Amino acid sequence: MKNPVMVASGTFGYGPEYAELVDLSQLGALVVKGIAWEPTRGNENPRTAETASGLLNAIGLPNPGAEGFVREYMPFLRQHDVPVIVNIWGRTVEEYVRVAEYFEGIEGVAALEVNVSCPNIKEGSAVFGTDLDLFRRVLDAVRSATALTLIPKLAPNVAAIADFAKAAEASGADALSLINSVPALAVDVETRRPKLANVTGGLTGPAIHPLAVKLVWDAARAVRIPVIGIGGIATPEDALEFLIVGAHAVAVGTASFTEPRTAVRVVEGIDDYLQRHNMASVQALVGTFQCN
Amino acid sequence: MKNPVMVASGTFGYGPEYAELVDLSQLGALVVKGIAWEPTRGNENPRTAETASGLLNAIGLPNPGAEGFVREYMPFLRQHDVPVIVNIWGRTVEEYVRVAEYFEGIEGVAALEVNVSCPNIKEGSAVFGTDLDLFRRVLDAVRSATALTLIPKLAPNVAAIADFAKAAEASGADALSLINSVPALAVDVETRRPKLANVTGGLTGPAIHPLAVKLVWDAARAVRIPVIGIGGIATPEDALEFLIVGAHAVAVGTASFTEPRTAVRVVEGIDDYLQRHNMASVQALVGTFQCN
Amino acid sequence: MDCVTANVIHQEEVQGGYQVLFLDAPAIAPHVQPGQFVHVRVPHMEESVLRRPFSVYRADGPVLQILYKGVGKGTRTMTYLRPGDSLGLIGPLGRGWPRLTEGRFPILVAGGYGMAALYLLARSMPMQGIAFFGGKSAPDILCVNEFEALGWEVQISTQDGSRGTRGIVTHCIDAWWQAADLKGRQVEAYACGPNAMLQAVAERAMARDWVAWVSVDRNMGCGVGACLTCVLKTRTPDGGWRWQRSCKEGPVFECRDICWEDE
């Protein structure tokens, strides 16, 4: 990676959507929207709602399926000088394995981010991220299925994230990414109906940043594999917080909607910071949190 | 209670602080700042930091001790026409029992809110709120210690809040309140030190409202005892969301700092709403969520 | 498509709470096709993570105009914008109105900001037809002079009868259709307004063999096709349906493509 700033799954499409506005080669990596083996349509409308400094979404992981994705988008992505990380999900362990196996053979895929934590899948995917046994089971299975770099993506709604981080490491994960969106609910009080068709959704954006920083800190201290900090990054400072508490990289999510070039600005802001603080590289900053 | 709108523990002092600005008799109830058996000083400075639409705090539960509180503040509180709910905490099960026993004999205490979920006590109090066994143990013990109305206050950072709600009900709790603040961390990137002396703190305010609504919905569906919805209420609509998903009452926290009369405005806003919707009472609204 | 900071040139209230905002956007304005929109980052609204989409009302050289009304948090905040303020702008976005099919007679149907969304189309049309404008009350009827200045006949209806015919816009359309002598031409309709209006136009179009293009209003997230917020159900040739993104494949769709039963 040229730099430690990626764009987060589901917030940057499959690549072409923002390509006119953002020079993809300036991104540390591009994580595509979640891909399952079978094409999926996703949830009904409305799918998003604004909250205080946040966004609630229940898109429901619509996707063209693994083969559809490779056919429609990989040719475009291979032409660009940016590492592509494919975010994968399934409803069963077998579905995870199937899609993981498939991508092993695909040229141009730098890594798989294993989404075990999307709160918007009803069939049970959410449970993979909050039940330690299921979590281990799916990661062990995916690990056996592929030699690709594996990055489990952790759910925030657990009492002890360190347990999940350690379990992932033990299962042979190469890195971790966290957090996924936080389960939440918004109600239209006039109709007394949920603001999202899916009823509940995942909260993202600046509102959740301080809780993401806490969880990333907890996870980074628990494992030796690198951690990718995600959650509410809108400014370089937000990203620096993650790096300082121990993340090796970060991903910008919702803020790309607000300002498509957020990730690039974060890259520049981190560079400025390193220069001002006479640090030769991001490595020198990672984990420098002074907390006693 | 005259109305379903209380002020939340730790955000309204012990009563006198806001009495010049807010007519206490207009509050449904006043929940005082957490009281332990022994006086406690709390954390070092800084104790709060602003975040996007939120507040991070680690006050550390400073308090004058149960006897000190009764001596210094109960005479004042008894003079006012407002139900007083005492928020209690301890570092061990024995400390919880001691303070609970003590308040049984105190005139003018309407109920005890049992804080098992403050994220800012290092000795282990946080664990009471996220470990189901410990949670049951402390509630069983407190239940045996007092005939007062008991309202356990639940922690948000668990995978399945319904389990805690059910456990509390099984332990003989009379009501539940949730949520307490959400564990979080903010870093000053220039010094690379935490913004709070206690390192981590609890996130409150509008930022957490959608996740509180989700948890209150989950808890309210799991039990028959009434639930008090807390988290990020700043407007009548925010409170109405809690009532609609099944809370019987609500408490206003951080928003009292922004606007001391928030709770009173929420009372008025709920009244307006009930009138506009031809509802005779709050009861008619509670749990009217249309989610299918 | 570009993402820029645009300066506010000026802003004026037209009537009934509708405002026109003049922006200096040389990288965007010259590229706007009729029916396209811009995605606006409203300043002084840090609590909001999303932009707000607005049709381009006019684009003249570097100057872009938006016609809007303060209906919610974002639009009300926009009414405070003054010369010297600036805002974020992404655009032009979406697929605008298709060209008039050779030999068809154009009608425009609009409610609310739809009148603005149709102005550039009216200006670029090879022939002038009839514009049907509907609203609750006289102040909701906008831009009539502008359309007439382009040579369009404008038929107005208001629900309270305070301007034009009393009733809804489709009454006017139906009355016109009864009497119309189109000299063998088929109608091609372009509509932008409340969903019920679009659906009423669609019904007539399907019954009367018109081509009808409607510009739908969906809540948007990214505005560029990445977030899948703004989707709408559209028919597929095999009798099934699929989502299309109103920010990317839309906001303009041929009315037959929309699954109205799900609207």
Next chain:
Amino acid sequence: MDCVTANVIHQEEVQGGYQVLFLDAPAIAPHVQPGQFVHVRVPHMEESVLRRPFSVYRADGPVLQILYKGVGKGTRTMTYLRPGDSLGLIGPLGRGWPRLTEGRFPILVAGGYGMAALYLLARSMPMQGIAFFGGKSAPDILCVNEFEALGWEVQISTQDGSRGTRGIVTHCIDAWWQAADLKGRQVEAYACGPNAMLQAVAERAMARDWVAWVSVDRNMGCGVGACLTCVLKTRTPDGGWRWQRSCKEGPVFECRDICWEDE
């Protein structure tokens, strides 16, 4: 103490980025004691849940003045306030400056907004003494004419020497102290400024038997004593310490009460 909505009468830049904001606050202004503060809800800053505390610079009839500088999010937003805008105001808050002890000679020591925080005190004093104002550079020295108009001698020091003596304010104080003939009077000092300045004054006060009152600047939450954000360590008679709330028991403390070793 009241909680009101106050209209902005006007706002002007004094110098060096310092602004004076004039507010119409008839329920608050007449009750202000020197050294008290108001807690301001800055409009157009919904993302912020906290108010911002400001000393009252002047209170004349219903009009309250705040002197401040745009240092962060809230104060920078305040610089945009114009006549007609309004903001939330709680006040007067805190315990202000105590009265001068009979027979003591008053000196004032100020840096930054401290000059504003001391103005009402200077105006209400039974006798005029000396005011020592320090700052980085000439533009940081405020209100000199106002204090002189009240009959106070003002001694100025700037770190870059651009106005008054070059150096920090305590140099001036020490030089004055060496030469002073106070005719048997003891000094009573009142200080508001950066913490280092307060501590330097405290050291001198304790060494020289002055009474010295300092107004501390702590981040605040509620401003009324409820949240326990703004606490500072103060000595107890038994040699121990306890927290006191700078919004309620303060912001003014006698310097001997503060545990400086923990500052």
